[in-house]
Amino acid sequence: MTRYAIEANFDGLVGPTHNYAGLSFGNVASTSNASTHSDPKSAALQGLTKMKALHDMGFVQGVLPPHERPHVKTLRDVFGFTGSDGDVLASAWKTNPNLVLATSSASPMWTANAATVSPSGDTGDGKVHFTPANLCAMFHRSIEHSVTGRALAATFADANHFTHHAALPGTDHMGDEGAANHTRFCGDYGARGVEFFVYGRHAFEAGKTRPGRYPARQTYEASSAIARHHGLSDNSVVYAQQNPDLIDAGVFHNDVISVGNGNVLFHYEDAFVDTPAVLDDIKRKMAGIADFTHIEVPKSAIPLSDVVKSYLFNSQLLRLPENGQMMLILPTEAKETISVRDYLYDLIGKGKTPIKQIKFFDLRQSMRNGGGPACLRLRVALTEAELAATNQHSLINDQRFTELTAWVEKHYRDRLSAEDFRDPLLLFEVRTALDELTQLLDLGPIYDFQHVN
Numbered sequence: 001m002t003r004y005a006i007e008a009n010f011d012g013l014v015g016p017t018h019n020y021a022g023l024s025f026g027n028v029a030s031t032s033n034a035s036t037h038s039d040p041k042s043a044a045l046q047g048l049t050k051m052k053a054l055h056d057m058g059f060v061q062g063v064l065p066p067h068e069r070p071h072v073k074t075l076r077d078v079f080g081f082t083g084s085d086g087d088v089l090a091s092a093w094k095t096n097p098n099l100v101l102a103t104s105s106a107s108p109m110w111t112a113n114a115a116t117v118s119p120s121g122d123t124g125d126g127k128v129h130f131t132p133a134n135l136c137a138m139f140h141r142s143i144e145h146s147v148t149g150r151a152l153a154a155t156f157a158d159a160n161h162f163t164h165h166a167a168l169p170g171t172d173h174m175g176d177e178g179a180a181n182h183t184r185f186c187g188d189y190g191a192r193g194v195e196f197f198v199y200g201r202h203a204f205e206a207g208k209t210r211p212g213r214y215p216a217r218q219t220y221e222a223s224s225a226i227a228r229h230h231g232l233s234d235n236s237v238v239y240a241q242q243n244p245d246l247i248d249a250g251v252f253h254n255d256v257i258s259v260g261n262g263n264v265l266f267h268y269e270d271a272f273v274d275t276p277a278v279l280d281d282i283k284r285k286m287a288g289i290a291d292f293t294h295i296e297v298p299k300s301a302i303p304l305s306d307v308v309k310s311y312l313f314n315s316q317l318l319r320l321p322e323n324g325q326m327m328l329i330l331p332t333e334a335k336e337t338i339s340v341r342d343y344l345y346d347l348i349g350k351g352k353t354p355i356k357q358i359k360f361f362d363l364r365q366s367m368r369n370g371g372g373p374a375c376l377r378l379r380v381a382l383t384e385a386e387l388a389a390t391n392q393h394s395l396i397n398d399q400r401f402t403e404l405t406a407w408v409e410k411h412y413r414d415r416l417s418a419e420d421f422r423d424p425l426l427l428f429e430v431r432t433a434l435d436e437l438t439q440l441l442d443l444g445p446i447y448d449f450q451h452v453n
C-alpha cells in the first residue's frame with residue numbers, strides 16, 4: 001500500500017555557546033580551527049537561512065532545540081564539583097579549563113548525529129522509531145543523548161505513531177553516531193525501503209580491518225542492534241564498512257563521503273570496504289521498490305583532500321516536491337574548491353544524472369567545526385497522519401522563522417572565545433534564552449535547569 005508521505009528535515013538550531021574548542025580528534029576542521037573565536041549569532045542565522053530556504057522550496061522543515069551549555073549538571077555529576085552553579089564553574093575552570101570547554105559545546109546542532117530514525121514503512125510495528133545516538137566516541141558529545149531524547153519525545157509525542165528507544169550503552173563496543181552513518185533508500189517515502197547502515201569497525205570480532213590513526217566512531221554491533229530494536233527485516237537492511245583509510249584521512253562519518261536519498265546514492269570511489277559488493281547488495285534489496293542508481297565520483301576527478309575540505313558529500317540530496325527531481329544543497333566551500341566546482345558543473349551540465357540542480361549555502365560557522373548542510377539535519381520520513389501528529393510548533397513557516405530570528409538577535413552574542421565560558425553570566429544568558437525557546441516551540445520542560453529528571 002502506498003501512503004502519501006514526505007521526507008522532513010529537522011535542523012538543529014545552533015546554540016548560543018557555539019565555539020571552536022578543537023574537541024573532535026579525527027575531525028580535521030575541528031582540530032585545525034581550535035581556539036579561534038566564534039560568532040554564535042551568525043552561526044544560528046546561517047542555519048535559520050537554510051531552514052527557511054528549504055521551507056520556501058516546498059519541503060517540510062522542522063527544528064530541534066539547542067542544549068543547555070555549559071552543562072553544569074555534568075560538572076557536578078561526572079566531575080564532582082559542588083556549590084552554587086557559579087562555584088561549580090569557577091572551580092572546574094581553575095582545575096582545568098578543558099573540563100568547562102568539554103561541557104560547553106553547541107555540538108547538538110549537528111542533528112544528523114541526534115538519532116537513527118526508521119520510518120514506519122520499514123518497522124515491525126508500523127510506527128516511526130527513534131534511537132538517540134550515544135556519541136560515546138567524544139566526551140563532549142556523549143552528554144547529548146538524554147536531552148536529545150527528551151527533545152525528540154516532545155517533538156514526536158504521539159505514542160500511536162512514534163516509538164522512542166533509549167540510547168545504546170555508551171561503551172566503546174557500542175559506539176553509535178546516529179543518522180550520519182545511516183541512509184534510507186526508497187521509492188515512496190511511506191512504503192517499505194532499504195536502510196543502509198555504515199560502520200567503522202567490528203567491536204566483537206578481533207582481527208577485522210579498522211583504521212589505525214583516527215577513531216572509528218560507529219561499530220557494526222551498534223548499527224545491527226538498532227536495526228533489531230527498530231524491528232527492521234533482514235531483507236530491508238544493508239550493512240557496509242566504511243573504508244578505514246578514509247577515516248584515517250579525516251572522513252569521520254559516512255556523511256562526509258556519501259549521501260543517499262530515494263533511489264540514488266552519490267558517493268566517492270572506494271567509500272566502503274568492497275564497494276561493488278555493497279552496491280550489488282543495495283540493488284538486490286531495492287528490487288521491486290525502485291530502480292536503484294548510484295553516482296560514483298572517481299578519485300581521479302577529485303582528490304580526497306578536496307573532498308574533505310569542500311564537504312562535497314556532506315550535502316543534502318533532496319527530492320523536489322513539485323517534480324521529483326533531485327537537488328543538492330552544498331556548502332559554499334564546495335564552490336570554492338576548484339576540482340569540486342568543475343566536477344559539479346560537469347555533472348549538472350551533462351544532464352545525465354538524476355541530480356538536476358545545485359544550491360550553495362554559507363554555513364561557514366558550522367563548517368569550521370566540521371559540520372556541513374547534511375550534519376545540520378535529521379531526516380524523518382512521515383506519512384500525512386504522522387506529520388499531523390508532530391508538534392506543529394517545531395515546524396518552520398514564515399512566522400516561526402521570524403520568531404526564531406528575533407529570538408537569536410535578542411539572546412546571542414556575536415563573539416565568543418574560551419575565556420567567556422568561565423563567566424556565569426553566559427550560563428544565565430543561555431538559560432534565559434532556552435526557557436523562552438521551549439515556550440516558543442511548545443516543547444515543555446526538556447532541560448535539566450528546568451528541573452527535569
Ligand SMILES: NCCC[C@H](NC(=O)CCC(=O)O)C(=O)O
Nearest residue numbers: 020021022023024027030110375
Ligand atoms: N556531523 C558533524 C559533527 C561535527 C562535530 N564537531 C565537533 O563536535 C567539534 C566541536 C569543537 O571542536 O568545538 C563532531 O566531530 O562530531
